[in-house]
Amino acid sequence: MHDFLDKLNPEQRAAVTLPARHALILAGAGSGKTRVLTTRIAWLIATGKASPSEIMAVTFTNKAAKEMLLRLTAMLPINARGMWIGTFHGLCNRFLRAHHREAELPLSFQILDSSDQISAIKRLLKNLNLDDEKFPPREIAHFINAHKEQGLRAANAEAYDEHTKKRVAVFAEYDTQCQREGVVDFAELLLRTFELLRRNEPLRKHYQARFRHILVDEFQDTNRLQYAWLKLLAGAWQKAPEAFPDPGAQIPENEDAETSARLFAVGDDDQSIYAFRGADVGNMRDLEREFGIKNVIRLEQNYRSFGNILDAANALIKNNRNRLGKNLWTDSGAGERISVFECLTDLDEARRVVDEARERIRAGVPPTQIALLYRSNAQSRALEHQLFSNGISYRVYGGQRFFDRQEIRNALAYLRLLANPDDDSAFARVVNFPTRGIGGKSLEALGENARVTHSSLYNAAAGLAGKASAAVGNFIRLVEALRAETQGLALPEIVERMLDKSGLRQHYFKEKEGRDRLENLNELVSAAASFLEERENHPEETSGAEPPDTDALAAFLAYASLESGEHQAGEKEDAVQLMTVHSAKGLEFDEVFITGLEEGLFPHENAMGDRDGREEERRLMYVAITRARKRLHLSYARARMLHGQTRYCLSSSFFDEIPENLLEKRASSAPQTSFLPSARRNFTSAAMSISDAFRNRKNGAESLGQASSLARSDTFGGFRIGQSVAHAKFGQGVIVSAEGYGNDARVQVEFGRAGTKWLSLVHAKLTPA
DNA sequence: CTGCAGCGTTTTTTT
DNA sequence: AACGCTGCAG
Numbered sequence: 001m002h003d004f005l006d007k008l009n010p011e012q013r014a015a016v017t018l019p020a021r022h023a024l025i026l027a028g029a030g031s032g033k034t035r036v037l038t039t040r041i042a043w044l045i046a047t048g049k050a051s052p053s054e055i056m057a058v059t060f061t062n063k064a065a066k067e068m069l070l071r072l073t074a075m076l077p078i079n080a081r082g083m084w085i086g087t088f089h090g091l092c093n094r095f096l097r098a099h100h101r102e103a104e105l106p107l108s109f110q111i112l113d114s115s116d117q118i119s120a121i122k123r124l125l126k127n128l129n130l131d132d133e134k135f136p137p138r139e140i141a142h143f144i145n146a147h148k149e150q151g152l153r154a155a156n157a158e159a160y161d162e163h164t165k166k167r168v169a170v171f172a173e174y175d176t177q178c179q180r181e182g183v184v185d186f187a188e189l190l191l192r193t194f195e196l197l198r199r200n201e202p203l204r205k206h207y208q209a210r211f212r213h214i215l216v217d218e219f220q221d222t223n224r225l226q227y228a229w230l231k232l233l234a235g236a237w238q239k240a241p242e243a244f245p246d247p248g249a250q251i252p253e254n255e256d257a258e259t260s261a262r263l264f265a266v267g268d269d270d271q272s273i274y275a276f277r278g279a280d281v282g283n284m285r286d287l288e289r290e291f292g293i294k295n296v297i298r299l300e301q302n303y304r305s306f307g308n309i310l311d312a313a314n315a316l317i318k319n320n321r322n323r324l325g326k327n328l329w330t331d332s333g334a335g336e337r338i339s340v341f342e343c344l345t346d347l348d349e350a351r352r353v354v355d356e357a358r359e360r361i362r363a364g365v366p367p368t369q370i371a372l373l374y375r376s377n378a379q380s381r382a383l384e385h386q387l388f389s390n391g392i393s394y395r396v397y398g399g400q401r402f403f404d405r406q407e408i409r410n411a412l413a414y415l416r417l418l419a420n421p422d423d424d425s426a427f428a429r430v431v432n433f434p435t436r437g438i439g440g441k442s443l444e445a446l447g448e449n450a451r452v453t454h455s456s457l458y459n460a461a462a463g464l465a466g467k468a469s470a471a472v473g474n475f476i477r478l479v480e481a482l483r484a485e486t487q488g489l490a491l492p493e494i495v496e497r498m499l500d501k502s503g504l505r506q507h508y509f510k511e512k513e514g515r516d517r518l519e520n521l522n523e524l525v526s527a528a529a530s531f532l533e534e535r536e537n538h539p540e541e542t543s544g545a546e547p548p549d550t551d552a553l554a555a556f557l558a559y560a561s562l563e564s565g566e567h568q569a570g571e572k573e574d575a576v577q578l579m580t581v582h583s584a585k586g587l588e589f590d591e592v593f594i595t596g597l598e599e600g601l602f603p604h605e606n607a608m609g610d611r612d613g614r615e616e617e618r619r620l621m622y623v624a625i626t627r628a629r630k631r632l633h634l635s636y637a638r639a640r641m642l643h644g645q646t647r648y649c650l651s652s653s654f655f656d657e658i659p660e661n662l663l664e665k666r667a668s669s670a671p672q673t674s675f676l677p678s679a680r681r682n683f684t685s686a687a688m689s690i691s692d693a694f695r696n697r698k699n700g701a702e703s704l705g706q707a708s709s710l711a712r713s714d715t716f717g718g719f720r721i722g723q724s725v726a727h728a729k730f731g732q733g734v735i736v737s738a739e740g741y742g743n744d745a746r747v748q749v750e751f752g753r754a755g756t757k758w759l760s761l762v763h764a765k766l767t768p769a
Numbered sequence: 770c771t772g773c774a775g776c777g778t779t780t781t782t783t784t
Numbered sequence: 785a786a787c788g789c790t791g792c793a794g
Binding site for chain 3: 378641642643644645
């Protein structure tokens with residue numbers, strides 16, 4: 001009937017053409033998940049089962065939302081009019097702008113990103129006279145966000161000890177402060193929306209009736225609040241729920257299709273890698289139970305990778321328990337074996353990986369189809385260095401984003417102050433930047449005044465202007481003049497004017513290293529221009545039931561907070577791709593190199609304390625492996641520079657979980673004569689820095705000897721990772737990682753009851769068990 | 770008030 | 785090794 005259905009396999013087609021029922025699609029890596037999602041929307045519209053305005057599609061990233069829209073418009077000649085496709089946060093922002101009065105927010109409320117949030121907390125702690133050593137702002141932020149993501153306000157937060165009680169008090173004050181300043185953080189965006197829908201029945205009924213189809217991408221990454229919000233919109237609660245989290249009642253299938261949305265969730269529990277920021281895989285099981293889903297559709301045919309790669313992935317992930325269960329298969333043959341590079345040092349690893357990448361490029365692989373993956377960002381340095389000296393162009397993902405740069409944040413703070421003078425964060429950021437003689441003392445007085453009069457810093461400053469400090473008065477006059485001057489100007493001109501008047505441009509012009517910053521500021525003007533253009537081209541998107549928001553400045557600021565700006569400076573063509581395993585999720589490449597496969601690094605030592613952490617690391621490895629289409633390369637280094645110190649490493653335990661017949665150990669790529677000397681030089685210098693550090697010890701030569709012997713065997717002072725050992729006091733345990741050597745050799749042992757401990761091999765008497 | 774030197778920290782990340 | 789923050793001197 002529709003040719004886009006012809007391209008699907010039976011399972012995909014079954015998912016796409018599912019009747020209007022709640023559904024859960026378990027979509028393995030590379031099984032055509034995005035295709036199913038977009039084709040489902042196209043099918044609903046094309047068959048007249050739903051109009052575009054009755055559809056809501058939610059993703060986690062802007063990139064995914066854009067991709068979905070792109071593919072959809074390629075399939076169907078529809079305009080995006082009235083369609084709610086976006087991220088959780090983007091859609092909530094849209095909702096709150098439309099209903100800002102009901103949500104008790106000013107029309108041009110600002111969005112705090114994580115660093116704004118932390119500086120807001122710092123300010124608050126200072127006001128409350130609390131020691132930020134005892135209450136680290138980062139930790140407070142986490143405390144607050146975690147509560148909001150559980151649907152909890154300060155009033156509902158549990159606190160049994162004094163310290164927690166204090167933190168709850170800070171939480172309460174923080175929300176008050178945000179409310180006064182007219183700002184919301186990311187979690188608040190969601191919680192506000194949820195609470196408004198819960199308490200306002202007409203509004204809830206309206207949206208429940210409107211969105212007859214709610215589609216969710218990457219459902220395994222949802223947190224409790226996001227799931228609760230979906231339940232609310234999907235009509236799962238006909239009456240306002242009393243409590244959150246939901247008591248867990250069975251959600252009846254609503255027979256009255258007019259008043260109930262259908263939830264179509266797509267996810268893969270094996271690719272859940274964001275538990276550390278609140279994602280709850282348990283939501284998948286809950287969804288299945290609470291929405292009474294009878295049969296979960298499994299997409300297991302993989303169109304991406306060769307068999308060997310899938311076999312490795314399947315074998316690895318089998319070691320996790322509590323999976324929903326799934327086995328990827330392909331009909332495209334086994335392909336090459338997986339190459340394994342055992343390297344002496346991180347430098348050596350970088351050299352060999354880059355050599356191999358260069359080889360592959362020479363063999364005709366496009367550089368963009370080669371990805372070098374690593375567990376943590378710090379590892380990119382060595383690879384970058386090696387690529388650079390080989391003259392291979394590369395692109396690093398996930399570095400600093402455009403809207404995160406300090407010069408951009410400063411510029412945005414001026415704009416925020418124009419849009420909303422009560423925004424104390426913005427005020428504090430730029431009141432003395434560029435420096436204009438307003439220091440700690442004036443600010444303290446200002447803060448005190450604001451507190452007493454319950455007003456914003458800006459208001460307090462305006463009240464005191466002229467009296468207290470001439471400098472403060474000048475600043476206020478500056479902002480006022482700017483506001484008057486930019487009245488009625490188009491967005492890019494406002495930005496332009498602000499850059500001159502604020503002195504930012506001049507400041508970075510004078511600064512020695514300010515060239516790039518200046519360029520970025522100009523880029524901000526362009527960003528504003530293209531944002532405006534985009535808006536004028538799609539005026540319908542913001543209309544509909546909601547009032548059109550005419551405030552381009554506020555909209556631009558929201559855009560800057562929600563879209564951190566990946567679209568920055570030229571997608572370098574023909575560049576090798578470098579990124580963390582996390583940011584590789586959802587992408588695919590012909591050739592994938594997974595580097596730094598060392599116990600303690602990947603899996604990361606901080607995640608090895610508990611089983612859940614280890615399983616998440618394993619899923620991370622699973623994600624990494626399944627990025628590869630044609631070839632997969634694994635590498636590890638025996639010694640690695642980390643935090644300025646050389647660490648001696650053992651190979652990752654993940655190697656033990658991949659069938660040996662799939663692996664192919666690769667000897668050094670270069671002829672021995674040229675390889676050995678340079679490698680030894682590298683290795684020697686690493687060893688020498690160690691011997692420097694231990695210059696009190698007997699001799700460096702001995703250290704060198706031990707280090708080299710370590711590089712040739714997998715044992716560690718006679719012990720091995722994964723080995724069972726016995727300790728006189730702690731009992732039986734398993735070695736989970738190791739570091740150091742000689743007198744400093746330590747192993748980390750996981751004892752059942754006694755927990756996990758680092759033990760010195762010299763002192764602790766461990767025996768094999 | 771400003772600028773610089775020394776100190777401590779360091780997984781993953783989107784919104 | 786590198787970055788951000790605090791404390792101190794000018």
